[in-house]
Amino acid sequence: MSVLDALQVTLGDEHAALYTYGVLGARTSQAATPALYDALSAGYRRHRARRDRLRVLVEEAGGVPVAAAAAYELDGPLLRSPQVQAAAVATEGSSVEVLLALVAQSVGPVRDWALTEATWSATWQLELGGGPQTWPGAPELA
Template identity: 80%
Template sequence: MSALDALQATLADEHAALYTYGVLGARTSQSATPALYDALTAAYRRHRSRRDQLRLLVQEAGGQPVAAAAAYELDGRLLRSAQVQAEALELEVAAVERLLALVAQSSGTVREWALTEATWSATWQVELGGAAGTWPGAPELA
């Protein structure tokens, strides 16, 4: 896989993450679950910024940024705050894995950026109720 392919795959994942965070945000309440609402809002903003940066990186690498799908399929019904929180946690786990794949396929500023973003997502897992792991993004090393 080339660096451009890794950038495109990461961008495609970010499109899906933004869609999912939008759905999750719509299924929570700022008044009933303010901490979860704030965590989802912060994650949405970070992923939107990440998506925008990835678009630029793809263009700088000579590619045409992959477009978002019209819709994405979500697993199960997300009606309870615990389900919403668990789905957000899964998003961050997947983000770390994809970003570390980009780290492995890139160099220089792209690699530094991807590592910073992977670190943020690994840290954000704790904010979403996950446990701190020794090797986030590499479950085979645990």
């Protein structure tokens, strides 16, 4: 896989993460669960910035950024706060895996950026109520 291919895969994952965070935010009450709402809002902002940076990186690598799909499949019902929270944790887990694949395929500033973002997502899983992991993003090493 080339760096451009890995960037495109990562960009596609960010499109899905933004969609997911949008749905999760819409299903969360700012009044009833303000901490969860704030965490989802912060996650959305980080993923939006990440998506925007990836678009630039793809263009710098000579590619045309992949477009977002019209919709994405979400797992299970997202009606209660614990379900919303679990979906956000899973989204960050997926992001860590995809970003670490980009780390493996890249060098220099792209690699540094991808590692920083993977670290953020791994840490953000804890903020969202996920448990600590020995090797976040690399379940095959656990």
